Amino acid sequence: MAAAPAGLFAVYKPPGVSWCRVRDAVRARLLRELNEAPAPPPRQRIRFLPAAPGAGGAPGLVPAWVPVLAEHPLVRGPRFTQLKVGAGHRLDVKASGVFVLGVGHGNKLLTDRYHCHLTKVYTVGGLFGKATEDFSDTGKLVEKATFDHITREKLERILAVIQGTNHKALLMHSNIDMKTQEAYELAVNGLIRPMGKSPPIITAIRCLQFALPEFQLGISLTF
Missing domain, CATH: 3.30.70 (Alpha-Beta Plaits)
Structure with a gap:
């Protein structure tokens, strides 16, 4: 085989x-x-064959x-x-x-x-002012709204709140005593991870591009 x-x-x-x-x-x-690669030669075995005629x-x-x-x-x-x-x-x-x-x-x-619990990195594109039934760019449009009041600074403040909330969830699911030296070293090196099964947790989120109505986010997840 x-x-x-x-x-x-x-x-x-x-x-x-x-x-x-x-x-x-x-x-x-x-x-x-x-299957296209060269196969090794077939094994050889000994068989007893009739002697050639005229061998003397x-x-x-x-x-x-x-x-x-x-x-x-x-x-x-x-x-x-x-x-x-x-x-x-x-x-x-x-x-x-x-x-x-x-x-x-x-x-x-x-x-x-x-x-x-390795970190997975995603790049997500979005569009302000429109909502579809499946949250995709090809889904059925269900709602429209204005977006002129949105600025990059406002978006980044919201992203900071999201990241802070997820950071608390990460600490909770890590099961590490945050008063220990081990916890400090893991936090400094960005190595704190959930120790068991957890919901998806955002470890980092930032705005990569902002050109109304379009925007692009970089999101790092662990779970």
């Missing part, structure tokens, strides 16, 4: 494509290229090395027919970005990676 590849790697998902289609495409490509000796059997026909590609078929590929997290169909896939035994590492 051939050994299947194993490990973790990142893959880019374009917008308009579901994450499972990307995963399936990667799996199909890996299987095809694995008495008729009988002679030992000979012959390939194991059961391992011939036309008999065996493709070396790889299945490959387990798992996703570390998922992205919305309309989103684009990088997510992690696990292959073979590398899928076990996805659980370890999840429990590390």
Whole structure:
């Protein structure tokens, strides 16, 4: 039995494509290229074959090395027919970005990676003055409002309040005694993370672009 590849790697998902289609495409490509790779020569085994006529000796059997026909590609078929590929997290169909896939035994590492509570960074675009039923730019418009009174300073004040509220939630879910030296060092290095299952917590949020009515935010999440 051939050994299947194993490990973790990142893959880019374009917008308009579901994450499972990307995963399936990667799996199909890996299987095809694995089966197209040069195969090792078939094993040899000893068989006793009839002696060639006219050898000058008495008729009988002679030992000979012959390939194991059961391992011939036309008999065996493709070396790889299945490959387990798992996703570390998922992205919305309309989103684009990088997510992690696990292959073979590398899928076990996805659980370890999840429990590390690594920070995920998102870039989100928005439009003031309009609201849709599904909060997307292609959803049905359900409300319109004015936006001339909005300034970048007002937006950044609101973002600061959001970040402060989430920082309190992060401290609560970290289960760390904030009076200890360990807590101080973790806070200085920005390494405080939830210790168990928690709701998504914003660790950082800032305005990247502001050009009314459009704006763009950079959001760092952990959970």
